Amino acid sequence: MSQDHHGARRVGQVKEVTSLSNPIVKDIKALANKKDRDETKSFMAEGLKLVIDALELGFEIKTLVYAKNVKDKPQVVQAATKTVARGGLVLEVSEKVLSSITRRDNPQMVVGIFTQRWTSLRDIRPKAGETYVALDRVRDPGNLGTIIRTADAAGASGVILIGETTDPYSMETVRATMGSVFALPLVKASPADFLAWKKGAGVSVVATHLAGAVDYRTIDYRKKPVVLLMGNEQQGLPDELAREADALARIPQAGLADSLNLAIATGIMLFEARRHLLTLEERE
Ligand code: SAM
Structure with missing residues (x-):
């Protein structure tokens, strides 16, 4: 020795x-x-x-x-x-x-x-049946980890981090992903890059907003690949992103709570957007 x-x-x-x-x-x-x-x-x-x-x-x-x-x-x-x-x-x-x-x-x-593995936004070319999650300035490491895990479980194809966000590779986030950090492409983009990409990507951007006029259950998620755009925990989505969306969706709520937790709202959207694609049949 x-x-x-x-x-x-x-x-x-x-x-x-x-x-x-x-x-x-x-x-x-x-x-x-x-x-x-x-x-x-x-x-x-x-x-x-x-x-x-x-x-x-x-x-x-x-x-x-x-x-x-x-x-x-x-x-x-x-x-x-x-x-x-x-x-x-x-x-x-x-x-x-x-x-x-x-x-x-x-x-x-x-x-x-x-x-670390990062995918460039220009390498994301959404295909039919694909769903992406785009997160505006996500702050909380636990939320981000839970979202990556949930996106993986729902069969999403990637997570796009817009603006200044918490680091998906922090110990806390990696822990919360329970391994899904390895399963999904992660992308970083500025709001401007995201909006420019959106123009040519052939996607339908469904933004979630507390003032959204559309019930999230009435949207057709089959027409095009879908990008679910979620707002920051404190501030929600800024206008510059919200106004470019193809739909502003809202999850109806009851009770006292003003809003849902970001990770929960993302989970609800993901499983609705992919409802027609998910079955209980054996996974490969
Ligand atoms: N104070 C923030 C606001 O005014 O938007 C609350 C943000 S909420 C905690 C974080 C994000 O979760 C929102 O930007 C939205 O993307 C999503 N969200 C939460 N509850 C929602 C609901 N009922 N309908 C649609 N989106 C919701």
């Missing part, structure tokens, strides 16, 4: 790390900051299932981290082999190190550091 320049012991192609002050551990911990995620274009996903899904979907893995006590689990061994084969680093660590990396008392035993 040799000592490398980071002070970690090498076991074959696996590095064993127990010190919280190890520089690799520090770099991983820094991914809690958006600045560090942006600079390194990476993010952390927690849990063996997520890591396996991401590897299967061809996400580039930079580092695989696992607790020593799960090192002999066949799926962990497989994930480690794949990581090494793809040029990634494998770290075998103590639970203390995993707790510190994930900032949790009961951490997941496996964590992967992956390269």
Whole structure:
């Protein structure tokens, strides 16, 4: 066993790390900051299932981290082999190190550091039967994660983030997606780029608005590919986006609440827009 320049012991192609002050551990911990995620274009996903899904979907893995006590689990061994084969680093660590990396008392035993994947708006060419979600300045990481998960579950084809939004690759959002962050193309766009794209994309933009005149259940979602445009949690949709929509839809409400939570409203819209496409038949 040799000592490398980071002070970690090498076991074959696996590095064993127990010190919280190890520089690799520090770099991983820094991914809690958006600045560090942006600079390194990476993010952390927690849990063996997520890591396996991401590897299967061809996400580039930079580092695989696992607790020593799960090192002999066949799926962990497989994930480690794949990581090494793809040029990634494998770290075998103590639970203390995993707790510190994930900032949790009961951490997941496996964590992967992956390269972020962004799709460009011009590569989004909606086809018949497709549904996209476009979110105006979404602020809340939990909302965004829940929306990505729900969009995946409803069979949507992508999520477009308009303007300044919370980061889909933050730890909190990735957690809330429960793995769906790997399943859907994510796109960033300015309002102007979105509106320019809309002109040539052959889509029907259904915007949701508390002042919408159209009951969301009366809209024909089959005519064209649909983009469901959702407003910011505090301010709702700005006029510049609302006036360009093909329909301004409202979900009728009862009770005292002024509005629905953004993620809930998105879920309701998604399952209505895709109602004719979803069945209980076996998934592939
Ligand atoms: N104060 C904000 C406003 O005046 O629009 C409330 C925004 S609401 C919390 C966030 C987003 O969820 C809205 O912009 C809209 O896209 C959607 N939404 C929530 N309730 C809705 C409803 N009843 N009908 C249509 N959209 C709704």
